[in-house]
Structures are given as structure tokens and as C-alpha cells.
Amino acid sequence: MTLFGDALAWITDGAHWGGAGGIDHRILQHLLVTFAAVALAALLALPLGLLIGHTGRGRLVVVALAGAVRAVPTLGLLTLLGLALGIGIEAPLLALVALAFPSLLAGAYAGIEAADRGAVDAARALGMSEWQLLTRVEVPLGADVIVGGIRAATLQVVATATLAAYISDTGLGRYLFAGLKSRDYVQMLAGALLVAALALLLDLTMAALQRASRPTTRKVPA
Template sequence: MNDAYGQVAGWFADPANWYGPAGLVERTGVYLWQCFATLALAALVAVPLGLFIGHTGYGRSVMVPVTGALRSLPTLGLLSALSLLLGLGLAAPMAALTVLAVPPILAGVYAGIESVEGELVDASRAIGFTEWEILVQVELPLAAPLIVAGFRSATVQVLATWTVAAYLPVEGLGRYLIDGLAVHDYVRMLAGSVVVIVLELAANGLFAVLGRVVAGRLPTAKNQ
């Protein structure tokens, strides 16, 4: 085991593995772009829908079981099914990972908005706030910790699962795992896994800090 990690350290020390079209820098950049685009597409769907459900309460009885069902979908199975419809390339994994990223963001947004005390919302209406002002100035600041938690969960999931896209002819860090497996290059596979783990830990840490920051501002938001 120590020898394996020593070989991985040697792999990282070799400049040939860092640069070029198949290098670590290029593939990490592509991977991060893929993950960011997936999260952005998921947020475009989940955030407005979550705000509407959380603020109005409409559709909650339907959305809760739907998000639960989407969370249970197998990533590889969904990717395979969509690849038959959309063909090989970027479209199928982008669509599959977006579908899987929507539920945690959606749940975080509508749960955060719903968690705001009804008395506070009623008081805001009584002093003349519009529904939009209540949402933006009252509910969103108080819901921020749960919203951040939803994005945190989605980000970690997307970072972990975009590697499966390498089953299709798609670039990214997953190529180290799939191509390495094809030629029994386990050092390359382990090196790719280490990079993905580091990215996940970094993202998790950043969202943990962000969660503490927004939670620390809650008393100010309440006073406003």
C-alpha cells in the first residue's frame, strides 16, 4: 500500500502528467467547468421553484416525494438512459447530473423559506411589505443557512459523480479512472481519485465556512 502511494506521489511529481491536452491542469479545468455548468443549470430550475413553493406553500405535497424519488435515481443508469436519447457526448451527462443536482438545491431553498416564522412574515405584511419585499428582505436572509446547505450537498454530489461521464467520450478527471482501468494502470486511477477527493474536500470546506458566515449574520437579519 505504501508503495502504491509512493508511485502516486511520483506520478504527481512528473511534469509530463500536468500539462498538455491530457494533463492534469487541462482536465481539472474542464472538470470544474462541467461541474459549475451543471450546478448553474440546476440552480436555474431549483431556486425559482424552491422560492415559489417555500413562500406560497403551493406544490409542497407533490414536490417532497418527487425530490425524494429523484435523489434515489442511480447515476449510471440515468446516464445510460439519456445517452440513448441524446447520443454520445456532453449533453447526456450534463442532463443526467443536472437532474441529480436539482433535488438538494430545491429542498434547501424551499425548506429554508418555509422555516421562517409565520409571525414574522405576517408582521412584515402588516407594516406594508409587498410579497417580493418579504421574500427578499425577510425570508431569504433567514433561509440562507439552509440554502447554502442545499448547494453544499449538490456541489459535493456533482464533484463526485461527474467522473462517470468518462464512460462516454467526454473529457475530464474521469478519464484517469476509465482509461486507467482499461490498461490496468492503477496508479493513474488512484491519482485521478486523489484529485477528485481533494476538490470535494476543498468545496466542502468552502461551503462550511460560507454556512458559518451566513449563520453569523442571522441576528442582524432578524433585527432588520
């Protein structure tokens, strides 16, 4: 059999499912790390991005800071955090939060800036407060761009979450590192295929959410 066929056979082998080291358990770990990292990054990035998009203030400073964070190699940051925090999930989680932050921030302020200024001005003329403008007008109009930022961050994190296994026995990356150490290339390819399939599934899900979040316009009958 080819290496690809051997990898598929490895994945479908029932012996590799179930238990603490099983594929199903590793997938669940991988998803939990991914969602936790994106959620933690979103707690800071989304409110900050919405504020920047609404007020137009502080964009250059914050965007420059986010760009600097983006430029830091995730593996290098993970190594530094691992040395500081030790073995465990804390260091990989913080490194993935830093990875997700720029995309979430950019999606948030770009979404608000993309809102139709005519609609915003009309809402302001009707007497809406700034909070009402943000939550009832700008966020709904820019929701697809905001979700697009979440989508980009999620895909970056789910692919890079394999590095969590570098200093922690967590996620699908364990198959890659274990296979590399033992020169088990079938296991390595199987792990890579599982990560790719998981990323594709999340991308399709987020794409559907992004389409659903796009504002719809209704034609007024003549």
C-alpha cells in the same frame, strides 16, 4: 513504493501536467462540468423551492417528484441519455443536473420554511408585499439553509462528475476509466485522489460561504 506513494508521485510528475490531457486541464474541465450542472439545476430548483416554501403549496407533489428523480441511478440515467444523445458532454451534463436538482430544491424550500415566523408576520404587518417578504425577509433569514442545499448538490455533482468520462473525454474521471482499461491502478488511484482533493476544497469553500450567509443578531444596548 506503496501504491499510495506511487499515486502521489504520478500526480507530482511534471509530465502529467500541461496539454489537453494534463491534470490542470482535466481539473478545469471537471470544475466547469460541476458548476454548469449545478447552475442549470439551480435555475429551476431554486425558484420552485422558494415558491413552495413561501406559499406552502404543491410541496407534496414536487417533493415526491424530486424524490423519484433522486432514486434513479445516475449511471443508469447516463447510459439511457448517452444512447439517446450520443457521445458528448450533453448526456453527462443532463444526468448531473438531475442529480443536483433534489438537494437544491430541498434546501430552497427548507430555508424559507426555517425563517422566523415572527419576523415574517411583523414584516407583513408593516405592509410589505409578498415579493418583498420573500426577498427581504425570508431569503436572508434562510440563506444558510439555502446555501447548505447548494453545498450538498455541489459535493454530489463534483464526485459523480467522474462519470462524465464514461461517454465523453472530459474531467478527472478519464484517469479512472483509462486506468481501469489498462489495469494502471496507480493512475486510477491518482485520479481518485484528485477528485477527493477537489471535493474537499469545494466543501471548505462552500462551508465558509454558508457560515457567512447566516443571519447575525445584534444586541440592543440597555
